[in-house]
Amino acid sequence: MESIEAVVIGAGVVGLACARELARRGFETVILERHGAFGTETSARNSEVIHAGLYYPTGSLKAGLCVAGRKLLYEFCATHAISHQRCGKLIAATSAAQESPLAALQQQGEANGVDDLRRLGAAEARALEPDLACTAALLSPSTGIVDSHGLMLALLGDAEGAGASLVLHSPLQRGSLDANAAGMVLESGGADSLRFKARLVINAAGLWAPQVAASLAGFPKALIPANFHAKGSYYALSGRAPFSRLVYPLPEAGGLGVHLTLDRGGQARFGPDVEWLPQPTPGQTIGELDYRVDPRRADAFYAEIRRYWPGLADKALTPAYAGIRPKIVGPGAPAGDFLIQGAAQHGIPGLVNLFGIESPGLTACLAIAAHAVGVAGAASEQHAGRFG
Template identity: 50%
Template structure:
């Protein structure tokens, strides 16, 4: 049996950020990635937004890690020369009835330490973005976008520079933590035909994190949530982008609404919507187009539908049913399940990319306490 120090399962943004922090703490880290490249799932199928942190309840991990992660991410991008655009975001109230929600966001932001939000009149909004219709807007200057692929490559580079390894096409097929319970201190990870004995295992498998945990011998099923999946579609707009900032509707239901983002290449895209699905399937359902057009025209009435084209889909890793409403990140360590050295991360959906460095910091601190 091969010996290892710290194993991280999953080479998405969160897994790589965790690995970076562990390596900086002096650990010898191997990242196990099932696919043939890093960041091929949730980390590369999103809006690439750096969120400010005003959507989430003050005492939640999402609030704390988003606000902290935003600061760390901007600093990291500056230090590594990673492309980003602190372009700001306008949240639009398109009816009078929605205006109080903007005021709620400001109050929640202040409670979370986001103190740069302000209301805008329709005239102020149009000064910045002439194509936007709203009754009132909320301006979030610290929101931005990032080149997520360059970010993940930088994290991988930091890891390898400290002697760490990213092992691609290394699918974890089972774990055994019963030896640790018996006092040997080893966590056994099965990777295809290879067995690895490690002191630390961090499960950052994203969509597949509950599946990995469910295959863990010695871990009570009471500590493994049922996975649920919410797919989101993105449409792209051909030609010159009509916006230079992020434009969002009021958040309703499952996600933050069909919003506008302009990536680092200048491509304007709309999405995601949100629909529950049974399993991981990235099929693009173009019948969603009519819903997109209706939603977009609420704040962008000048939309030329002929410029709207199929983009891509992404899947959010959920750990609750549709009727369960808001769900926080779940990061379970020894304090929860009683297994020294094992950390499971569940339900790391939005703002996971923004929070990734803060999550890495949080997990590393958990493992040194």
């Protein structure tokens, strides 16, 4: 049976960043991806926003990794010629009642290390964006946009340049602990099924990370978190974009609200909303996801957008695309943190599970990778003396 030093399960943006980190540290690395291309799920179906780091509870993994990851990501984009723009963002309070939560959001962002936030009055906000309706706004100059496909292509290029290999059409079928606890035996499916032993495994399967953990014989089932999928639809704007910056409402339950984002060509789109899908179970067979946008959801979009842009014309929105976010807490619960689970939590040397990697996972991908490999390295150094 072939032995491989490191395996990353999932070739989304975080999986590719983890593979890059491992390969650049000198580890023989294989990336298993069940689809026929990298980054076809959450990583390719999002707002492509580089977040500053103000939304997340101070001290959380999301807060720390977003702030660190944002700085790393801007540097990576600059050195790898990835299309991006530090365009800035306005978070709009659309009533006097929202001004106190807006101030609390600013305080939280500053506590997280976001040091360039600026509170604006209504006139100051309209001086920047004349079409914006608000009573106050929070300006985040460090927020930006990035070409997610170009980012993943560059991550993969770095990983392969350092010796990593991407194996497509290879869903993980099962895994088990090696008899001498020196690694895990993994079996992948697909036309060219593989069976091999790996000393290090990073489960970066995104929407399916809990199912992957459940397929590993000997993994404590009680440590697999609940698995929820939240679908978000996007609508494109016909005609000229009314703003030069991103515009967000205050966060809502399950997401950041129906916001306006821009692509690198300046075209505006709105979303995502929140549609909770039926909850998958750990032993469920992974099926195809429905990414169709229901045109009937547009009515709610018009109502939400007109809170901060009353000038939105009727019939100006057309269905664009949808994405699905992996969550480890369900409807009505406070947003969950990233769950990066290593041997200190589950007792299995060399295995790291990445659960609930939703936004700001794109922004934080490089910081998540360094953290996850560090977690794996500490475990492997203790048990195998290989990492350092």
